Amino acid sequence: MPALSSAKSAWFSSEALWIGLVIVAAYGIVPLAGTDYLLDAVLTPFLALSLAAVGLNVLTGYAGQVSLGSAAFLAVGAYAAYNLHLRIPALPLLVDLVLAGGVAAAIGIVFGLPSLRLRGFYLAVSTLAAQFFVQWALTKFSWFSNDNPSGVIDAPILSIGSISFTSPAERYVFSLTIVVVLTLLTLRLLRSQSGRNFIAVRDHEITAKVIGVPHLRTKLLAFAISSFLIGIAGVLWAIAYLRTVEPAGFNLDRSFQILFIIVIGGLASLRGSFIGAAFIVVFPLLLSRIGAALLGSVFDSGVLEMSQRIVIGGLIIAFLIAEPRGLIALWDRAWDAMRPVRRPVYPT
Amino acid sequence: MTAIATGAGAFRLEEIPPRRYAHVSGGRPEQALEGRVDESAKTPVRPALGLASISLAFGGVAALREIDLEVAQGEILAVIGPNGAGKSSLLNIVSGIYRLDRGEVRFGENSFREVPTSKLAGLGVARTFQNLALFKGLSVFDNVPMGLAHRVRAGFLQQIVGSLLGRRIEAENRAAAEEVIGFLHLTEVRDRLTGTLPYGLQKRVELARALVARPKLLLLDEPFAGVTLTEKRELSQHVRNARDSFGAAIVLIEHDIGVVMGLSDRVAVLDYGRKIADGTPDQVRADAAVIDAYLGVAHEDDKELI
Amino acid sequence: MNVMRRLKVTMAAALAVGLASTLAAHADEQFFPLQSYRVGPYAAGGTGFFGGFIDYLNLINIRDGGVNGVKLTWDEGETQYEVERGVEVYERLKSRPGIAAWNPLSVGIAYAMIDRITKDKVPLITINHGRTDSTDGRVFPYVFPLLLNPYSETSGIVNYITSREGGADKLKGKKIVVLYHGSPYGKETIPIYKLLADKYGFELEQIEVPHPGNEQQSQWLSIRRAKPDYVVLRGWGVMNPVALKTAQKVGFPADHIIGNVWSNSEEDVIPAGDAAKGYIAITTQASGAEYPVLQEVIKTVYGANKGNLEDKKRIGSVYHNLGIVNGILNVEAVRIAQAKFGKRTLTGDEVRWGFEHLQLDPARVEALGAKGLFHSINVTWDNHEGDGRVTFQQWDGSKWKVVSDWIAPDWASLRPIIEKSSAAYAKEHNIKIRASGDDQVGQ
Ligand SMILES: Nc1ncnc2c1ncn2[C@@H]1O[C@H](COP(=O)(O)OP(=O)(O)OP(=O)(O)O)[C@@H](O)[C@H]1O
């Protein structure tokens, strides 16, 4: 698994440069390629899913705790933001957003408690409880959807102060800003002692314990941070992207989707989270266009759906077997191939 | 939140003498030892580690039976014995990984029926494992300071923001790690992921991670297994240094009798979970029971040495 | 594969390779973007509904050459009934010229679109579903839950029971059990049933069936204990046939079970086999193919091999007929708007005006060949449901047969509840409530 490059290496400046370039390009896309379709149907959901994948990667990729409950935390974030906005109108939306992340983090800690006892497969099963419980509670208690008849709720208007973000471009910029800020903070956290503790608990829990890593706290912290990020991704998904919240959209399929993103993109890699999310968002759209262009009417929606599942399923198996570090490893290898080797190799 | 562990027995940062590792030299270790013995004569010092009638069984198999053992401060105790004698189990009990059936473990003033593993580092105990137990996903330079993880008390928010105190501690830990990495000749690979290093280097990294905290009690489970003969000599000097420069008590499990006899002040011999001998290297070498149980039979690992 | 589908797909392909601009709509086309679902768990409803809708658009094109010479076009995007796919299709198709209206047939997708279509000024049609309070056109100028909303459905069912019992006074002391699906949709009408129980003095018990509802033994045992006069089945998917089978097992008569609008299709009863015989369900559109408009669809569209249903036996099924009725309503709205704005491609806002004046009395319905298929509609600027009537159909083991008159729900007593909810929405979203139909709409 990739290292957290140490802050002092010569790497840092070139890395900072890259991050800067990507951010500039991301903001530059708006005026350049700003068709509503690209922004609203591709980029905004990509950003929300990326953030969710970053969240899950903190938990599963870095801290080694498997979770199948990501969608539950998306839902908690979305519903919390909705209710905070509704019930405490005085709060600015940005505060709602952070508090919603906090609520998701709190629920994340509760459902992270089994991780103190369980690991691997058993932990994954227990996180399923979060998935089912949250979905059940959100449908069972109509208070969460403000007793709205159909349980589907409409999103509050996105605004910071007097600026409101309503057009697809504005909602994209809003999401982008949130995702950039949170990703950079996450990067900082991962390079701090807490981040190293995550990896220590993942790689060798007993040793981590012996050398004094507060391993229980570390696990719960991973759950909290992860759920916080996923919760905010849920807010973006519901409010910035779909403009509606419905519990059915946060089902187990969504949890798997986020898991697939980090498996395909690369475990324990923030860049991998983004690449994986891009793949999951763009791939079906491309497949349907290409399929329709090549095969004509044979390629109807049934065939499309089937081929999509087959390809994604096949890719996941292929990655798990051949390259567990995901697309990002392929990317890095391709990149390295284009430049001379410069990393010191220990003489053996 | 305090940045420094201040619990009973924990290291205080300000108490740590300036970092200076004695240079690996041919100086006779006994000299340093004699100085220490003089001191303890004036003020009776508790042993760094005391084991009182430890017993442990796995199902029907008794791994350890009624073991009594003491390691004085600044003493190097080697534990030897054939495979399956219970050596690793002993360290696992001392570090709280195995729960003992009967008996008691003492670190200085503190005695335990169940050793709290997560407090070990705070009590000044560090260890290595027989099988590699590194954090493969961290670079060498990130792995080694993990030995000081227990000193970081800043909350995660402070870590993100980078509080002044947090940064100072981080810098201190980094400096300590840098020094140990230098001594153990790991500088060249400091940015490599530990998981990608050859076995011998990984062993070195693990030793570095145990040494970086300057522990009062150092438990080493076959730290020299799988390294070359020259490296073995060098590494054993580093172990000796840990005792000489900051007075660590050391429990060393080692199959290589040559290393054991050269390095240790005292040798304890285990066989089938019993302690069958305990004394200076010379005494143990002459012990009939030991010769029967162990020394008489060439161990597979140390054929070249006997 | 039929020619039309092939043509459409080829068009989509052409679009993909960047030839879209050369295919820009001619001035005389009106475009219907279809967020259809032909795969996934709700494919049966999707293929029927969108099949009927497309069949009707085809009928107008082939028989009449379009609406006053304006050709009707459409393109489909698969949603699988999933909200984000619906949004993707919306964003993909929304820039196409001459969009008349959106018809997603999904509550979730409709919700996601409310902001977007309001901003883009295009009508959103949610026939028989959608959010109840969007009936209030003063707050939701672009949303049209045509014919029926969940509240009026509830009232319609109670009114049917009233007529079967022989008058409102006979309801006193009667007992009704509502068996509802354990989902937001299922629970939506709980307060309305309570309201009507208080009003008419019948005894009411509402029992939840957890999703998906493939095990209902305990619910039906409590129903047997309660000995109700009627059971209202507010089901969804597999819950419906299981309810009917379990009812048979505990000996509850099928003809005293009244299904709601999502429990009224062939797919709901056929799996129950014999147990469904006699079961009654509400509908806004009768099933069967005997109506003139369906005969014309069979003759003109299927005759020209342009029919959309792959299985011709489904012509005249509940969902297919709902699609046909939906087609009639969309086309008539365009026609009405053309009468005001001219016989050309209309903007979304102009079509909205058409929907707000979509008044089809029984005579006009008959002229459209749909007498008996549906009753009438009377949409106004502030009433976007349009007072649709309901009828009741009984399953005879092989097909649905209409067994009641066209019944009017009690709209007057529902309107205040709807207005309360829409007022809250208006406040939350800073929407200025329109005071008349001529008001400038949108933000
Ligand atoms: N976790 C365990 N579960 C069951 N039995 C164990 C366990 N750990 C150790 N044992 C048994 O306890 C006995 C002592 O094992 P231990 O590992 O302490 O031996 P050792 O002296 O370290 O041997 P070696 O020189 O091979 O490392 C052996 O019989 C071993 O099989």
Ligand SMILES: [Mg+2]
């Ligand atoms: Mg051992």
